[in-house]
Amino acid sequence: MPELPAVVITRPRAQAGELAAAVAALGRRPVLLPLLEIAPLPDQTNLKAVLAGLAGYALVAFVSPNAIDAAFSHIVAWPPGVALAVLGEGSRAALLAHGVSxxxxxxxxxxxxxxxxxxxxxxxxxxxxxxxxxxxIVRGESGRELMADGFAAAGAIVTTVAAYQRRVPRMCAELAATLHGVLAAPNDWIVTSSEALRGLVALVEQLDGMSVSKLQQQHWIVPHARIAETARALGLARVTLTGSGDVRLLAALQS
Incomplete structure (x- = not known):
């Protein structure tokens, strides 16, 4: 029986472990290839100042588990009466890890x-x-403005604060070797960020003897239409759109 393609997981390393274990439980071989690095802000003065005034907000929205972890490094206790908003179960789990449920x-x-x-x-x-x-709104240094625009359109007074940096990793010998390995044959890639996908193209362009056309042979499994649109704009046609959540991503691997 021929070996199944590898499953390339491109999430930041800290968020990839659980998905990798689930992939392995399906009998597939996960390959961790973080295409975004999460790093603290060099200057956290503004973040600390904003978080010191949490009690004055009616609602605090966190865009990701990374935003929660970065913010709670400066939060001793969540102020009573201040509501929270998050995008999914991963963020709820992050809040729980900090004692908020x-x-x-x-x-x-x-x-x-x-x-x-x-x-x-x-x-x-x-x-x-x-x-x-x-x-x-607590988020990374860059991000979509849709959430802020939605709150503002409703008449809310919106403040946005950056809590962390998100960046494409720099090319190194280890990363180059991993990229050459996973692009040598068609594999299944789980990509949960348009930024990561664009970063991957930039990284492959730096590889000696490797063409971006190799990416066209890969199968891209993505949870959101926005990422699918990015993939197709980059010339990647083999795209499966699953909807959000690891359960749907894993189901796509089995179909």
């Missing part, structure tokens, strides 16, 4: 059958109740 705080997130994205969160919230209220 539905038992002691109001946490809003899209339902289990909804996509884990800003659009779904905005549909979940009672935006009208936020008119004239202070809302804080």
């Amino acid at each position: 539905d038992a002691n705080a109001r946490i809003a997130s899209p339902g289990p059958d909804a996509a884990s994205d800003s659009e779904s969160l905005l549909r979940t919230l009672d935006l009208g109740a936020l008119a004239g209220q202070q809302v804080l």
Whole structure:
């Protein structure tokens, strides 16, 4: 029986372990290839100042588990009465790791059958109740403006603060060897960020003797239409759109 393709997991390393274990449990070989590195801000003065005033916000929205972990390194206790909003189960788990749950705080997130994205969160919230209220968005240095625009359109007073850096890794001998290995034959790639996909193309362009056309032979499994659109814009046609959540990503590997 021929060996199944490897499953290349491109999430930041800290968020890849659970998915890799689930892939291995399916009898597939996971390959960790983090295409984004998460790093602390060089200057955290503004982040600390904003977080010191948490009690003044009606709602604090975190865009990712990384945003939660970075912010809670400066939060001693969550202020009573301040609601939280997150995009998915991974962020709920991150909050729980810091002692915040539905038992002691109001946490809003899209339902289990909804996509884990800003659009779904905005549909979940009672935006009208936020008119004239202070809302804080905690995210990386770069990101989509859709969430902030949605809150502002509802009449909320929106503050956005960066909590961490997100960057494509620099080319090195180890990364080059991994890329050559996974691009030598068609494999299944799980990509959960458009930024990561664009970064991958930039990295492959730096490889000696390797053409970006090798990427066209790969199978791309993505959870969001926005990432699928990015893939196709980059000339990658073998794209499977699953919807959000690891369960759907894993189901795509089995289909």
